[in-house]
Structure formats: C-alpha cells, structure tokens
Amino acid sequence: MFSAESQTRIDREIAKYPPDQRQSAVMAALAIVQDEKGWLASDTIDEVAGYLGMAPIAVYEVATFYAMYNLKPTGKHKITLCTNLPCALSGATVAAKHLKHKLGVEFNETTADGALTLKEGECMGACGDAPVLLVDNKRMCGWMTPEKLDQLIAELRK
Amino acid sequence: MSTVPFAPGIYGPDAILLKGLDGINWRLRDYEGRGGYAALRRILAEKIPQEQVIAEVRKSALRGRGGAGFPCGLKWSFMPRQYSGAKYLICNSDEGEPGTFKDRDLLRYNPHMVIEGMAIAAYAMGTAVGYNYIHGEIWEIYERFEEALEEARAAGYLGNAILGSDFSFQLHAHHGFGAYICGEETALLESIEGKKGQPRYKPPFPASYGLYGKPTTINNTETFAAVPWIMTHGGEAFLNLGRPNNGGTKIFSVSGDVERPGNYEVRLGTPFQKLLELAGGMRGGRRLKACIPGGSSMPVLPGEVMLATDLDYDSIARAGSMLGSGAVIIMDETRCMVRSLLRLSYFYFEESCGQCTPCREGTGWLYRMVKRIEHGEGRPEDLDLLDSVADNIQGRTICALGDAAALPVKSFLKHFRPEFEYHIEHKKCLVGPYL
Numbered sequence: 001m002f003s004a005e006s007q008t009r010i011d012r013e014i015a016k017y018p019p020d021q022r023q024s025a026v027m028a029a030l031a032i033v034q035d036e037k038g039w040l041a042s043d044t045i046d047e048v049a050g051y052l053g054m055a056p057i058a059v060y061e062v063a064t065f066y067a068m069y070n071l072k073p074t075g076k077h078k079i080t081l082c083t084n085l086p087c088a089l090s091g092a093t094v095a096a097k098h099l100k101h102k103l104g105v106e107f108n109e110t111t112a113d114g115a116l117t118l119k120e121g122e123c124m125g126a127c128g129d130a131p132v133l134l135v136d137n138k139r140m141c142g143w144m145t146p147e148k149l150d151q152l153i154a155e156l157r158k
Numbered sequence: 159m160s161t162v163p164f165a166p167g168i169y170g171p172d173a174i175l176l177k178g179l180d181g182i183n184w185r186l187r188d189y190e191g192r193g194g195y196a197a198l199r200r201i202l203a204e205k206i207p208q209e210q211v212i213a214e215v216r217k218s219a220l221r222g223r224g225g226a227g228f229p230c231g232l233k234w235s236f237m238p239r240q241y242s243g244a245k246y247l248i249c250n251s252d253e254g255e256p257g258t259f260k261d262r263d264l265l266r267y268n269p270h271m272v273i274e275g276m277a278i279a280a281y282a283m284g285t286a287v288g289y290n291y292i293h294g295e296i297w298e299i300y301e302r303f304e305e306a307l308e309e310a311r312a313a314g315y316l317g318n319a320i321l322g323s324d325f326s327f328q329l330h331a332h333h334g335f336g337a338y339i340c341g342e343e344t345a346l347l348e349s350i351e352g353k354k355g356q357p358r359y360k361p362p363f364p365a366s367y368g369l370y371g372k373p374t375t376i377n378n379t380e381t382f383a384a385v386p387w388i389m390t391h392g393g394e395a396f397l398n399l400g401r402p403n404n405g406g407t408k409i410f411s412v413s414g415d416v417e418r419p420g421n422y423e424v425r426l427g428t429p430f431q432k433l434l435e436l437a438g439g440m441r442g443g444r445r446l447k448a449c450i451p452g453g454s455s456m457p458v459l460p461g462e463v464m465l466a467t468d469l470d471y472d473s474i475a476r477a478g479s480m481l482g483s484g485a486v487i488i489m490d491e492t493r494c495m496v497r498s499l500l501r502l503s504y505f506y507f508e509e510s511c512g513q514c515t516p517c518r519e520g521t522g523w524l525y526r527m528v529k530r531i532e533h534g535e536g537r538p539e540d541l542d543l544l545d546s547v548a549d550n551i552q553g554r555t556i557c558a559l560g561d562a563a564a565l566p567v568k569s570f571l572k573h574f575r576p577e578f579e580y581h582i583e584h585k586k587c588l589v590g591p592y593l
Contacts, residue, residue: 016289016330018244021370023352027335054352065354065511067336068294084256085454085501086413086487122338122505123454124295125253125262127413127485128420138297 001047006036010051022052026062030069031137039070067122068137075110077156080121081133081144090130091145096120098146102153115157159266159298170436173423174399174407175383179267184302186309189270195315197389198274201281202323208239211282215385217393219405223260224250224341224378225453225483227471236365237283238373246369247280247288248350248376252334252341254293256454256505257485260409261379263421265292266299268383269306273329275382277315278389280327283375287328290379291346294334303331338509342557343376345511356513357557378483380409400426404470408481412437414488415444426470433469433486444490448574452482454502455562457569458495479569494587495574499566500528506563517560520551524567531578534585541578545571 002010013028029048034040040063049056063069070078081099083092096107099118103111107120126132129142141152161182169176178192189195201211216231237245249272253261264272276288292300307329310316318326332350334340340349344358347369368374384406388396397405404426410433413419417438424433430449440446446461451469457479459467467477474481489498507525512518527544530536548564555561571578580588 016332018370021351024332024350026352027349028333031333031335052352058353061354062352065337066294066334069335083501084505085498086257086485088501089414089487089489089493090419121295122336122508123254123256123258125259125293126296127257127259128411129259130413130419134295137294140296140298 002033002036002044006032007051014052023054023058026052026054026059027066030059030063034070039073074117076115078117078119078136079133079152079156080119080137081131082121082124082126084123084127086123086127087130087132090127092131094146095131095133095144095149098149099153102150116153159302168420169409170422170424172399172407172425172428174387175271175380175409176263176268176421176423179263181267184267184269184306186270186306186313189268189274193390194270194386195274195313197386198277198281198315199321201278201389202321202325205323208282208284211278211389214393215282215388218384218388218396219393219400219403220381220384220388220396221404221471222378223380223384223408223484225255225455227481230377230381233365233377234279234283234375236363237285237375238365239284241284241373244287244370244372245283245285246372246374247276247283247285248343248346248369248374249276249288249290249379249382250341250343250346250376251290251292251379252346253379253483254295254338254341255483255485256502257411257413257450257487258453258483259411259413260421260484262293262296262299263409264379264383265296265303269303270310271383271386272379273306273310273316275385276329277320277327278385279375279377279382280329281325285375286326287330289330289332289350289369291332291334291340291350294336297333300331300333307331337511338505339511339557339559342559345557346376347374354511356511357559359556401470401472404472408469408484410469410484410486412486412488415441415446415490415493416488417441424469427473428469430464430467430469434488437488440488440490442490444492446488447491447493448489448495448498450479450485450487450489450566451477452480453485454487454505455558455565456480456482457565458573459569460573492589494589495570495577496528496532496581496587499570500525500532502566503528503563506559510559510563514555514560516551516554517563520547520560521563523547524551524563528567531581534581536578536582538582540582541571541575 013025017024049059110117131144163180220230221227340355345355349355364374422436449464503525507521548567551560552564
C-alpha cells in the first residue's frame with residue numbers, strides 16, 4: 001500500500017473535483033504514487049484503483065496512455081531528452097549522441113550500474129531553451145551543452 | 159527554476175502581457191503593483207453586466223491563441239448563461255505543439271494575469287468552477303501556479319464571495335503527464351475526467367456538453383491573459399494594437415536557427431522581418447531557407463515567402479500557412495527538409511491516440527516512407543504515395559491531429575519536392591547531415 005503521506009497528497013487532489021468525480025484525481029494519484037515507489041507495478045495500480053473506486057482496467061488505461069508513467073523499474077534517475085525538430089535545430093542531436101556515448105546506453109536503456117535511465121521525449125514546451133531534458137519527470141534543464149550534461153551526470157551519480 | 163532576474167524588455171517594446179517582467183516579479187504583490195486585479199475589482203464593484211464584458215471581448219477581436227484562432231467573445235457567447243446547473247471554465251495550458259513555449263513564460267512569470275483573466279471570464283459566463291490543465295513536463299510551473307492560486311485565494315480574488323460580491327469562483331490546477339493529444343480540447347476534458355485523452359466527436363460542442371457533460375468553455379492561457387488588459391483599456395484599444403479581425407499583440411515563440419531563440423510579443427500585423435530582428439537575426443548570418451510559422455502542425459513556407467509576410471492570422475493564411483499557436487520554427491540553408499520532415503512525422507506517429515484508423519495507421523505509413531527516403535531506400539513512386547496517404551488522413555479523423563500530421567507532409571513536398579527527389583535518385587542528401 002502507498003504511504004500515509006502519499007494518501008494525504010492524493011486526498012488533496014481529490015478535493016479539487018466534485019465529490020462524485022474522484023477518478024478525476026487518477027493522473028495525479030498515479031504520479032504521486034510513482035514518486036514514492038519509483039514505478040507503477042500492477043499491484044500499485046490496483047491499489048490506486050481501489051482507493052479511487054475505479055475499475056483497475058480504467059487505471060491501467062491511464063497509466064499506459066500517458067508517457068511519463070514508468071511501467072517498468074528505471075535507474076535511480078531518469079533523463080528524458082527532447083529530440084523534436086525545434087530542439088534538434090539547436091543542439092539536441094549533439095546532446096543525444098553525447099549522452100549515449102557518456103552513459104554507454106541507447107534510448108530506453110539503463111546504465112550498467114543502475115544509476116541512470118535514458119529516454120527520448122517529445123515536445124516539452126520549452127524549445128527556446130534547447131537542448132532541453134527532464135530529470136525524473138520534474139526537474140527541467142535547458143541549454144544542455146556537452147559540458148553541462150557532464151556536470152549533470154556527475155551530480156546524479158553522486 | 160532560475161531565481162536570477164533578467165532585463166525587463168527582453169520580450170520586445172510592444173509587449174503588454176509580458177511587459178515589465180524580470181523573471182522574479184511573479185507574485186501577487188508584484189502583479190498588483192503593475193495594476194493587476196484592478197479590472198476584476200472594477201467589474202465587481204460596478205456590477206458590470208455579463209453581456210457587457212462579453213461585448214467588450216468581442217469588440218477586441220481577440221482570437222484564440224492556442225492554435226485555432228476562433229473569436230474568443232463569440233465562443234463565450236455560446237455558453238448558456240441562464241443555465242442553472244454546474245458549468246465549467248477550462249484553461250488549456252497543455253502546451254506541447256513543437257515550437258511553442260509561450261504559455262510557460264506566462265504561467266511562470268505572470269500567473270496572476272491568467273488567474274484574473276479566468277476570473278473575469280467565469281464572471282461573464284456565470285461559471286463557478288474552473289481548472290487550468292498544465293502540461294505535465296513543466297512540473298515546476300504547475301507547482302508555481304498552485305502557489306499563485308493560494309495567494310489569490312488568500313487575497314480574496316478566488317473562492318466564495320469574491321471581494322465581498324455575490325460572485326464565487328473556485329479555480330484549481332490539473333497536470334497532464336505526457337500526451338500531446340490532450341492539447342485538443344475534448345481530449346483534455348476526457349483527461350480531466352480521469353480517462354485516456356481521446357478526443358470526442360463534435361458536435362456536441364463543449365459549450366453544451368463539456369466537462370462531466372456540463373456546459374464548458376475552454377480557452378488557451380494567452381487568451382485568458384489578454385482579458386484583464388481588454389477590460390482595463392477597452393476592446394477597441396486592444397483591437398487597435400493589431401489589425402481589423404486580428405486584434406492585439408501576440409506572443410511568438412521563435413526557435414531554431416536564430417541568434418536568440420525565445421518569446422517575443424509583437425502587435426499582430428508586424429512584418430516577419432521585424433520579429434526576426436528581435437530574435438537577433440539568422441544564426442551565423444545564414445540564409446533563411448524555410449519557416450513553419452504556427453507550430454509544427456502548420457504548413458511550412460519557403461524563406462522568401464515568409465520574409466514578405468506580416469504576422470497576423472489573415473496575412474499568414476494568405477501566404478499559405480496558418481498563425482496557429484505562434485510558434486515560429488526557423489530553418490537555415492544548411493538544413494535538410496527530408497530529415498526535418500522525418501522528425502515531425504515521427505512525432506505524429508508517436509502521439510496519435512490510436513482512436514481513428516486513418517490517423518493511427520496513416521501516421522505510421524507517413525513516418526516509414528519518409529524514413530526510407532531519408533535513408534536512401536526511397537522509390538520514385540513514394541512521393542505521390544506520401545501525398546495520397548496524407549490526403550486520406552486529412553479530414554477523415556475525429557480531431558485535428560490527423561490534419562496536423564498530413565499538412566507538414568503535403569507542404570514539405572509542395573515547396574521542397576526537388577530535395578526529396580534528390581534523396582530518392584542519389585540516395586543521399588543535398589545539403590549534408592545536420593540533425
């Protein structure tokens with residue numbers, strides 16, 4: 001079961017919607033539980049379904065539809081790099097090559113030491129700061145030159 | 159998020175929505191210092207009739223800033239004002255159209271302007287509850303918006319009996335979690351309802367059957383942000399900032415091959431050349447080869463056409479594209495158009511929600527064909543086939559994502575066909591690898 005702290009956070013989300021619409025909080029609830037557990041195992045998804053009074057399949061549909069949910073365990077940290085056209089025009093391809101080379105992985109792979117998972121992302125709505133990446137879904141880093149990527153990798157490996 | 163201020167004025171001399179912002183003066187007291195919440199105060203104190211607020215917005219010729227350009231005041235007038243049940247107001251901040259990053263700046267540097275705009279809209283349409291749906295990838299901005307909401311509640315600008323009036327409005331933030339399609343308004347409604355973001359058939363339109371089946375109005379972040387200025391200075395003053403049928407200023411997100419990618423707010427009707435100057439000109443002084451003026455879903459235009467175009471809805475339409483969300487993607491002479499289209503085609507393939515067969519299957523066809531052309535495996539008949547597949551997606555799907563996948567393909571082929579032919583014939587690129 002998820003923690004009391006997660007439950008408090010989920011309850012705060014549920015309160016945003018009409019009393020008969022608890023399932024509106026499902027996206028937030030899955031994100032909160034993912035924060036706690038690192039990824040969404042099927043048991044975890046079932047627990048969220050039970051808590052919100054939803055059919056488990058309805059919660060699976062949501063968890064598999066939205067790209068930021070982790071349906072498998074990831075490394076200790078997840079780096080998602082945008083490679084879409086506006087970012088590619090401003091260095092994202094260089095950033096992708098650099099990350100793959102430094103980490104020794106391709107997209108959707110985790111480093112041998114389990115520290116970092118590398119993902120390819122779609123538009124994050126921050127094209128002016130390209131190259132742009134997300135650390136663990138929540139921390140956005142912009143203007144990621146090879147030097148800044150090296151600093152970030154070192155920080156995340158600590 | 160950075161806590162280091164930047165020079166106010168980076169958004170251009172004509173800015174009204176982004177005017178005076180320095181990156182750290184986003185809080186309630188800063189916004190009030192810039193005259194914020196005065197419009198809402200006056201409307202409530204003077205009990206200005208709802209119809210008058212809507213009439214003022216209609217007069218302003220404010221058109222939807224999210225991409226469709228639909229007249230805002232007209233949209234508001236569709237809401238059944240006498241309907242006594244629940245009604246909803248939604249702000250669409252699910253900004254994920256490649257090239258677009260303007261709502262992010264509004265929300266992180268001027269969140270109260272969006273809140274005030276929503277409160278005025280809610281008053282005008284008699285709506286008691288609203289949600290701001292924020293793109294999942296900009297989590298820190300979602301958290302900031304929650305903070306701004308707390309400030310507004312504490313100051314009595316949101317909640318019950320706002321500023322002692324009989325108007326109540328509850329506003330909440332809702333976050334996405336990585337699905338481009340949720341920027342489509344009915345997919346967004348499904349998403350708030352806790353489902354997959356798959357668009358609904360229209361009609362019924364949200365004004366009659368929206369969130370939880372109730373009358374709902376959905377506007378883009380920048381559209382709401384313009385409302386306080388309109389109510390303070392009048393619809394006519396806003397209209398006069400731009401051109402007839404194209405009122406006001408517009409934030410253009412400039413990305414790609416310019417010296418200073420970023421947001422620039424200019425009056426509608428401003429020559430494209432002027433925007434290019436604000437963005438520091440072409441990177442390295444190179445030549446403008448191509449420009450997508452309204453976000454990746456809009457048709458690409460050759461550089462020389464763009465250089466002769468003014469930036470407003472009607473001028474860009476005459477030039478053969480659309481203003482869309484105001485995302486201006488700049489490509490210089492070193493860029494390969496096949497490679498560029500390949501990346502966009504992958505995006506639509508990846509983001510198709512899978513509901514309609516022409517889009518689900520067609521986006522895969524488009525992507526695979528452009529891919530084989532790029533990799534020297536294209537066949538001469540592929541170009542006509544690409545066009546044909548695009549034609550068979552366009553207009554045959556529930557929502558506009560199908561069109562959004564088809565339009566880049568058709569326009570890249572229309573304007574840069576020799577480059578595609580060269581790839582097929584010589585099995586290599588005309589301008590060399592870049593991406």
